[in-house]
Amino acid sequence: MSSPLPSLAPHSLLVFLLQVSLLLLVALALGRLAVRLGLPALVGELLTGVVLGPSLLGALAPGALAWVLPADAGQLHLVDALGQVGVLLLVGVTGVQLDVAMLRRRGVTGAKVSLAGLLLPLALGIAAGFLVPAALLTETADRGTFALFLGVAMCVTAIPVIAKTLADMGLLHRDIGQLTLAAGMVDDAVGWLLLSVVSAAATTGVRAGAVTLSVVYLIGFVAAAFAVGRPLVRRVLDLAGRAGDGGPRITASVVLILLGAAATHAMGLEALLGAFVAGILIGQARAAERPNPRPGRSIWRDLTPLRTIVLSVLAPVFLATAGLRMDLTALADPEVLLAGIALLLVAVAGKFAGAYLGARASRLSHWEGIALGAGMNSRGVVEVVVAATGLRLGVLSVATYTVVVLIAVITSVMGPPILRWSMSKVRITEREEKRALAFAGHGG
Numbered sequence: 001m002s003s004p005l006p007s008l009a010p011h012s013l014l015v016f017l018l019q020v021s022l023l024l025l026v027a028l029a030l031g032r033l034a035v036r037l038g039l040p041a042l043v044g045e046l047l048t049g050v051v052l053g054p055s056l057l058g059a060l061a062p063g064a065l066a067w068v069l070p071a072d073a074g075q076l077h078l079v080d081a082l083g084q085v086g087v088l089l090l091v092g093v094t095g096v097q098l099d100v101a102m103l104r105r106r107g108v109t110g111a112k113v114s115l116a117g118l119l120l121p122l123a124l125g126i127a128a129g130f131l132v133p134a135a136l137l138t139e140t141a142d143r144g145t146f147a148l149f150l151g152v153a154m155c156v157t158a159i160p161v162i163a164k165t166l167a168d169m170g171l172l173h174r175d176i177g178q179l180t181l182a183a184g185m186v187d188d189a190v191g192w193l194l195l196s197v198v199s200a201a202a203t204t205g206v207r208a209g210a211v212t213l214s215v216v217y218l219i220g221f222v223a224a225a226f227a228v229g230r231p232l233v234r235r236v237l238d239l240a241g242r243a244g245d246g247g248p249r250i251t252a253s254v255v256l257i258l259l260g261a262a263a264t265h266a267m268g269l270e271a272l273l274g275a276f277v278a279g280i281l282i283g284q285a286r287a288a289e290r291p292n293p294r295p296g297r298s299i300w301r302d303l304t305p306l307r308t309i310v311l312s313v314l315a316p317v318f319l320a321t322a323g324l325r326m327d328l329t330a331l332a333d334p335e336v337l338l339a340g341i342a343l344l345l346v347a348v349a350g351k352f353a354g355a356y357l358g359a360r361a362s363r364l365s366h367w368e369g370i371a372l373g374a375g376m377n378s379r380g381v382v383e384v385v386v387a388a389t390g391l392r393l394g395v396l397s398v399a400t401y402t403v404v405v406l407i408a409v410i411t412s413v414m415g416p417p418i419l420r421w422s423m424s425k426v427r428i429t430e431r432e433e434k435r436a437l438a439f440a441g442h443g444g
Contacts (some may be wrong), residue, residue: 016078019069021318023079026052027316042164043413045316046380049323050409059329069324076324083321085258086314089159090273092257093307094163095279097172098181109362114183116358117376118155118190121350124156128176128346135335136400148198149390153404154347157184157193158380161271161412164315166380169416171423174432176368180375184275185357188382189218192270202393217267225260225277233278234285237299246302253282253303272382322384323409330399331406340403347407348414352378367425374418383408 008016030044030051050056057066070076129147137146162184163172171177193214233256240248261276262270332339352373358367367374388406390396396404 007040012075012078015070015075019075019079020082022052023048024274024313027320031316034320039413039416041316042161042168042319042340043165043416045319046161046322046409046412048320049318050326050328050402051323052320053324053326055323055326055328058327076196079317079321082314083318084271086310086318088256088261088271089254089306089310090160090163090281090315090318091272092253092260092282093310094159094167094181095276095281096253096283096303098178098280098283098285100280100351109359109364110179110182110186112362113165113179113355113358113372113376114186115357116361117157117183117351117372118187120346121352122151122155122194123344124350125151126245127232128154128343131190131333132343133208135333136339136397136403138397141395141397143201145198145202146390146395148194149202149386149395150343150404152191152194153383153386153390153407154196154350155187155194156342156379156382156386157187157351157376158378158408158412159184159188159276159379160315160318160382160384162375164311165375165412165416165419167311169368171419175425175429176371176423176426180372183358183372184376187376188270189273191386192273193218194259195389197270197388199393202390202395214268217264218269218273221264221267221269221279225281229278230281230284233281235281237285241299247304249299249302250306253306256282266322305321320378320395322380323405325384325388325401326403326405327398328406330402333399336399336403340406341405344407345409347379347413348377351411365426367422371419371422371426374415374422378412378415379408380412 027045027048030047031041032044035041035042052065052069054065057069126147129150129271130143137143159181162180165188166172166177166180228232236252236256237249240252243249257275257278260274260276260281262274264274264277265271282299282303331340333384352370355373355376356369359372364372384405387396387401387408390404391398391401
């Protein structure tokens with residue numbers, strides 16, 4: 001007779017419920033405060049982890065921090081798992097709203113912005129890695145591997161943060177918003193591959209075969225997704241839409257997004273890539289709907305509740321967890337503080353200049369170039385993942401990890417006001433107005 005499946009301990013369940021409740025409550029409060037200050041709710045949600053982590057709560061009331069947010073790995077993994085589901089669904093819902101037709105028309109522009117916004121900060125980050133003081137290095141870290149890690153951290157762009165920012169600001173329907181998402185996704189795809197290279201360099205050394213295999217997997221997955229997955233997704237959503245309510249379509253969409261994430265994760269690629277591609281396929285199915293679908297049965301309208309839950313509940317939990325592992329007391333060392341400021345300037349200048357040059361090379365306006373730079377500058381939790389990998393492998397010290405995460409938070413915070421200012425100078429086109437009406441009319 002088989003033994004019964006283990007269940008979650010009552011105390012662990014209690015702490016988990018309190019953790020999620022506290023994260024959501026503080027994220028809501030700080031998010032509303034950010035809105036009152038003219039910033040998107042994203043800003044407050046990102047700062048939730050800083051307030052509830054060792055930087056503030058841990059310093060003021062360490063006993064409360066240890067009970068509500070215990071250092072126990074198993075307990076913390078419960079919240080992390082919820083946050084991971086939230087970020088995957090956020091990226092998937094973002095993919096649904098990607099205007100593939102517009103990207104085909106302006107693919108060259110997206111490629112130029114992406115490459116310039118990737119290569120320049122990567123080069124500057126690697127150069128900075130060779131110049132930073134030894135106080136930021138671990139005793140066992142090789143300076144070259146450390147520089148590569150820093151370069152990758154500088155060049156990534158956070159699609160989840162960009163998506164939340166554009167959604168909060170109502171810019172997803174603008175061409176700049178669509179281009180920012182497309183260019184950011186390319187940056188992230190290359191960034192994850194680069195991360196695999198530098199991680200290998202930190203452990204067993206770089207092996208060309210492993211890198212080549214990752215590229216083959218990436219190309220193969222995207223090709224299979226659009227050749228086989230597109231008609232399959234369309235068929236699944238069509239069958240789910242025959243029900244009397246939108247519930248089956250929500251369930252089917254969540255399953256498709258999670259399966260896409262699982263597929264790329266199983267290949268050794270980043271799960272976010274699979275979630276984003278699955279979202280694009282769902283959006284393609286929406287675009288292929290008949291001109292006059294039955295009232296209330298359009299894919300956009302059916303997925304509106306899912307989008308609301310993701311943006312209002314799951315995404316805030318994910319964003320709040322990003323700052324929990326930060327410890328700002330590391331900045332008390334003047335050498336670390338000055339190095340952190342220098343790295344922040346390098347990160348901002350590299351991403352802004354790269355995206356701006358790519359935009360101008362594509363004959364976009366001055367203000368469109370600034371808007372793209374502001375959007376691409378958001379590193380968010382993607383940079384945190386890179387930093388955490390470096391910390392786990394012993395390449396980054398705790399001080400460097402804190403600096404890199406702080407850069408991620410600051411760049412994500414500074415983007416929205418610059419975006420709002422620059423986009424106020426960019427005239428909305430007739431095509432963008434039609435896209436906005438389509439989003440609004442179908443629950444987007």
